[in-house]
Amino acid sequence: MRKDSKKGIILAVLILLAGMQDFAQSVIMLIPDGMSVAGTTLARFYKGAPLALDPIACGLVSTWSSDGTIADSAPAGSSYATGWASQTGNIATIGKSYVLPGVEIPDYEAQRPVATILEAARLSGRSTGIISTSEFMHATPADFSAHDPSRSNYDNLAEQIAYNGIDVVLGGGTPYLNADKRKDKEDLKAIIDANGYTFVDNTAALKSAPDGKLFGVFGKDKSATAMSYDIDRDPAVEPSLAEMTAKAIEILSANKKGFFLMVEGSKVDWAAHANDPVAFVTDILAFDDAVKVALDFAKQDGNTVVIAVTDHGNSGISIGDRSISSGYDKTPWTTFIDPLKKAKVTGEGLEAKLASLIKVDGTYEPSEAPVIRQTVARYLGITDLTDAEVEAIGKTKAGSMNYTVGPMVAGRAKIGYTTNGHTGEDVVLYCYDPFDKRITGLVRNTDVALYMASTLNVDLGQATSRLFQDAASMFAKKGATVSMDTTDPENPVLVVTKADQTLRVPRNKSYAYLNGKAIASDGVAVYNGTKWYVAKNLIDLID
Structure with a gap:
């Protein structure tokens, strides 16, 4: 190659x-x-x-x-x-x-x-x-x-x-x-x-x-x-x-x-x-x-x-969103930063604070609203959550709170996103x-x-x-036979045989066995689903 x-x-x-x-x-x-x-x-x-x-x-x-x-x-x-x-x-x-x-x-x-x-x-x-x-x-x-x-x-x-x-x-x-x-x-x-x-x-x-x-x-x-x-x-x-x-x-x-x-x-x-x-x-x-x-x-x-x-x-x-399409030039820089500095945690951190309320299926009870408002005010510095925002937070599935509250902070900071x-x-x-x-x-x-x-x-x-020789091709040039041992399908082994030599090369590892003796490889053996690639020093082991 x-x-x-x-x-x-x-x-x-x-x-x-x-x-x-x-x-x-x-x-x-x-x-x-x-x-x-x-x-x-x-x-x-x-x-x-x-x-x-x-x-x-x-x-x-x-x-x-x-x-x-x-x-x-x-x-x-x-x-x-x-x-x-x-x-x-x-x-x-x-x-x-x-x-x-x-x-x-x-x-x-x-x-x-x-x-x-x-x-x-x-x-x-x-x-x-x-x-x-x-x-x-x-x-x-x-x-x-x-x-x-x-x-x-x-x-x-x-x-x-x-x-x-x-x-x-x-x-x-x-x-x-x-x-x-x-x-x-x-x-x-x-x-x-x-x-x-x-x-x-x-x-x-x-x-x-x-x-x-x-x-x-x-x-x-x-x-x-x-x-x-x-x-x-x-x-x-x-x-x-x-x-x-x-x-x-x-x-x-x-x-x-x-x-x-x-x-x-x-x-x-x-x-x-x-x-x-x-x-x-x-x-x-x-x-x-x-x-x-x-x-x-x-x-x-x-x-x-x-x-x-x-x-x-x-x-x-973007620094600036569509809400300031007019008046962007009169918007002080603190508009974009102060809402961020009020936050003590990320959306992921807020989820940890609301762990007792957040459910895998995203179910929400209106009785949870006061706790949500108090927690968001304390940790994100947002004191004006709308009812819709409270409900959105309550319905957030576990692992997704960043996606819910991130845009809420961004909107207040006039920070825009396209995707x-x-x-x-x-x-x-x-x-x-x-x-x-x-x-x-x-x-x-x-x-x-x-x-x-x-x-x-x-x-x-x-x-x-x-590090990465095409094993089948290179061993074939030496007259060796190549097969794959899939006794354990998740741990396949390349098997190379020639005369009295047997080389076994496990996938993902940096060693092989020549006639049962461990040999260090210069790199890891890679199997991509159809082909094996091994280090040249393993190829050189076969006479």
């Missing part, structure tokens, strides 16, 4: 330019999922001071996927991670459809895994890490650390992350560790322990964790799939994004060869989907605090590049490069991956060749 020649030329030019200076030892990439320019403007007003992001703004990024103007997070993150555009649902995997004008068509076959910048960094001897406030196997963190045609295959993605040699993994997702919640019935917590990680699940344990591999999974309780919004979290139970970033840097920077770290402010996107401006702005500020941690380290270190960029827009948020979905506008690129070679202007999302690869002096195409 060869790299696309055009992509190879672009990468070579970027490496040549970077060669005018030393290559960076480390890259920290921070992704505020679903953020927009209106969001950073509101956050700046809310904070009353500049953002850490402000001085490093340097360009724009087009966020299209291979088949659409408005990207899903999976292909959007994959573009940043692999340098290849992909399509909805794909995690670090080549898509089937490349129809958008100007999109680069890969020579790779559809649905095959391609190496990520994190994996290429690991192969170069660097340490690696991923951080998110969503489940740790959610689309964006998975884009850098796992491979599957579908972002929904959480079992596969989580298992690959646990086996992919990543030094630091921090995020939400506690329920997905339990064997009884997984189709393959694997105890992921036991696997994490066996793979040499220190496991932590609260802030104090995170801060006191020793050097070495670290796996942290957090949530307000053991049933929480993701971490809380920053304004809602209990600081003793759930660390901030900045605290997780600081700990990851502390551990990863011990490697003299450098590191790659991806940090996602995941729930900026979720807040935008819900049109909840309180959650949106406060999580942007929490993300900006993490950016400051990264920049402070990079400036002191002198050999670390920091990149911050969202993967796509979301919600069409509950993603949007297709270009997004702001932020970059700090100590060698003054930062990427600028209007670029494609795939260009960001190429810039990081050149910065770290790694080759994504070579990493793909080393």
Whole structure:
């Protein structure tokens, strides 16, 4: 499998330019999922001071996927991670459809895994890490650390992350560790322990964790799939994004060869989907605090590049809505901010305060109205709820309160929205490069991956060749027979036989067995439903 020649030329030019200076030892990439320019403007007003992001703004990024103007997070993150555009649902995997004008068509076959910048960094001897406030196997963190045609295959993605040699993994997702919640019935917590990680699940344990591999999974309780919004979290139970970033840097920077770290402010996107401006702005500020941690380290270190960029827009948020179509120029800035500052929680946080009233089926009793009014006044600062709004809150089904009260706050703050979905506008690129070679202007999302690869002096195409060989084709060239053991359908095993050699390769894992002896693989084995892809060092085991 060869790299696309055009992509190879672009990468070579970027490496040549970077060669005018030393290559960076480390890259920290921070992704505020679903953020927009209106969001950073509101956050700046809310904070009353500049953002850490402000001085490093340097360009724009087009966020299209291979088949659409408005990207899903999976292909959007994959573009940043692999340098290849992909399509909805794909995690670090080549898509089937490349129809958008100007999109680069890969020579790779559809649905095959391609190496990520994190994996290429690991192969170069660097340490690696991923951080998110969503489940740790959610689309964006998975884009850098796992491979599957579908972002929904959480079992596969989580298992690959646990086996992919990543030094630091921090995020939400506690329920997905339990064997009884997984189709393959694997105890992921036991696997994490066996793979040499220190496991932590609260802030104090995170801060006191020793050097070495670290796996942290957090949530307000053991049933929480993701971490809380920053304004809602209990600081003793759930660390901030900045605290997780600081700990990851502390551990990863011990490697003299450098590191790659991806940090996602995941729930900026979720807040935008819900049109909840309180959650949106406060999580942007929490993300900006993490950016400051990264920049402070990079400036002191002198050999670390920091990149911050969202993967796509979301919600069409605007400062000003249709109610001020006339008189917008006479509307003071406090109109947009004061209603947000009155809130002590997000819609999700309010739901927790109303837990005794909120029902799965959304049933509502008028007798609940006084409690709803009192609770909303106390925690959102809204004292003029209409009867219809009270009823809407009372009828909200569990897990949906952001979608109900977010627009209520937004309406009072004159903040507009056009959708509950993603949007297709270009997004702001932020970059700090100590060698003054930062990427600028209007670029494609795939260009960001190429810039990081050149910065770290790694080759994504070579990493793909080393990690993901077409098993059936390559073993056949050696005269071996390939079959699949599906005795356990959820844990299939690739079986390769030739003469007196039998190689067994379990799906999603980074080891194999040659005649019963365990052999380490350079990467995880990926089965995409039709084909197996394995590391070259496993291919080389067969004579």
